[in-house]
Amino acid sequence: MEEASGVRMAPGNGENSYATNSRLQEKAILETRPVLSKAIEEVLSTCDSTMVVADLGCSSGPNTLLVVSEVIGAIRAYTKKADDARGVEVQFFLNDLPGNDFNFVFRSLEYYHNLGGGKDTPPYYVAGLPGSYYQKLFPRRSVHLFHSSYSLMWRSKIPPELSSCTHLNEGNIYIGKTTPPIVIKMFQEQFQKDFELFLTLRSRELVNGGRMLLTFLGRKSEEMLMHGDVATAFEWVSISLQSLVQKGRVEKEKLDSFNLPYYAPSVKEMTRKTIRYLTVPIVGQTSPSA
Ligand SMILES: C[S@@+](CC[C@H](N)C(=O)[O-])C[C@H]1O[C@@H](n2cnc3c(N)ncnc32)[C@H](O)[C@@H]1O
Structure with missing residues (x-):
């Protein structure tokens, strides 16, 4: 799997689907509710009556609609509190890679008609937007709020040097205990390139006074690249795959050449990349153990 466009969550709503296992x-979406409400209040105090909201890496299932419903709830609460009679309308764009189960999202929308319910619900319109968030997605200065949850740890691709030299990370699918430092550096550099690109693209697309709420997996510690947090989970998967190789059930070549287009940065790595773009501080960190 060379390109991240090969990444997709399990479709539908069956037992093994993303919708059923998320x-x-x-x-994470519920825990960031106060931050979302604050961002929406700030946007609404500057925008006119139409608000454009994009959820990047929306996937399919209840969480996709939960984001829509949380945004609507926050707008409703603000307009009530501020006695705002502007008649705000919301245009949602639900973005994910083209392989995402958008059909399931659209079918669920029909089922969840009138999300948030009640007569105070602002009119809202929902459109799907297939494409990578590592590319241009919107016209300049057109989006008021970017939201993304549990997605930005996925890289645009596997570091190119790693895909061309397939045995560099033997026996591992991510950064493991036996991963050489040169490979760790490749993962780090891919994160830095991707995140810089993401912020550059979004900063052009965001209106003046717009907001972004980005929640994704990271590491608590600067040094502990291979211990704790996400790396441990992937290490267990690598160990299971190694045992399948030993039993002859998986080709060694396949395991050695497979790497995840993934990187969980530390808060310091994040801050280093975002500092040029930030007008507000990074407000928090979630961890997979949360
Ligand atoms: C773990 S799911 C999170 C889905 C949802 N936001 C949630 O909170 O449940 C990560 C999503 O990010 C999407 N994704 C990964 N890389 C992407 C990219 N470059 N552009 C758009 N979406 C991407 C995946 O397809 C997947 O649906």
Whole structure:
């Protein structure tokens, strides 16, 4: 798997689907509710009556609609509190890679008609937007709020030097205990390039006074690249795959050449990349154990 466009969550709503197995991700959306409300209040105090909101890496299932419903709820609360009679309308863009199960999202929308319910619900319009957030997605200065949850740890691709030299990270699918420092550097550089690109693109697309709420997996520690947090989970998967190689069930070549287009940065790495773009501080960090 060379390009991240090969990444997709399991479609539909069956037992093994993403929709049925994403309660941890739901928790992150609910925990960031106060930050979302604040961002929406700030946007609404400067925009006119139309607000454009984009959820990047929306996937399919209840979480996709939960984001829509949280935004609507926050707008409703603000307009009530501020006695705002502007008649705000919301245009949502739900973005993910083209392989995402958008059909399931659209079918669920029909089912969840009138999200948030009630007569105070602002009129809202929902459109799907297939494409990578590592490319241009919107016209200049057209989006008021970017939201993204549990997605930005996915890289645009596997570091190119790693895909061309398939044995560099033997036996691992991500950064593991036996990953050489040169490979760790490749993962780090890919994150830096991707994140810089993401911020450059979004900063052009955001209106003046717009806001971004980005929640994604990171590391608590600067040094502990291979211990704790996400790396441990992937290490277990690598160990299971190694045992399948030993039993002859998986080709060694396949395991050695497979790497995840993924990187979980530390807060310091994040701050280093975002500092040029930030007008407000980084407000928090979620961890997979949360
Ligand atoms: C773990 S899911 C999170 C989905 C949802 N936001 C949630 O909170 O449940 C990560 C999503 O990011 C999407 N994704 C990964 N790389 C992407 C990219 N470059 N552009 C757009 N979406 C991407 C994946 O397809 C996947 O649907």
